[in-house]
Amino acid sequence: MQHLEPLRDWDEKTFIDLVRAWHRPMLHVAMAHTPSRAVAEEVVQETWLAVLEGIDRFEQRSSLKTWVFRILMNQAITKGVRERRTVPFSSLASAEASGDEPSVDPDRFIPGNAERAANHWKPAPLRPAPWPEEAVASRRDASAPAGGNRPVAAGSTCRHHPSRRRGLARGRGLRAPGRVGGQSARLVARARSKVRTSLASHLEVQQ
């Protein structure tokens, strides 16, 4: 326990000596419980902060090193679980932006080499009513107060679009997504498309 009293006095040299001596093994232990070296480095730093904050409560039931590594393990396990549950939005956005994924499933369009209406919407598939967007709208209307604003359905409203052929009023289908610009706007559009696709599948299963 030669380091204990100097550490309790926040002796800088003692602290630096311990960090130099234990940093590498601490990092290895942390990396075993965290998804990346960067997270493990954070865990080690947070462990040293916890050691300094808690050194006065250290009761010497174990060696100082054992105590420090126990704190490290707890920090690493907690942080590791949290990190694995979290998917950074930036990683999703970069994955979306880096690919050439179309906004709408290409199967929704007539092939580009078709003689007529190439690259326009395919005729609406035969599915039992209500359509997904209508089903959601009717549920929303049933619970909304009378006279409230009714959000428009997303999607284009060209003459080929299935919503036109089903007689929906023009202008219901296109609305600015707020002040989202450039690449963000494209990502928002793709996100809408994915939500719409997922919603359609979900409602199909329910019918």
Added chain:
Amino acid sequence: MSALPEMPCRELVEIIPEYLEGGLSAGDRLRFEAHLGD
């Protein structure tokens, strides 16, 4: 002056964000609006 080529649906859905943000060229904007106005 030659007529602007028609904008197919597949192209339109990819440039909706640019249209809403005013980022399209004059020609593409005309094609976009002609498509919706049909």
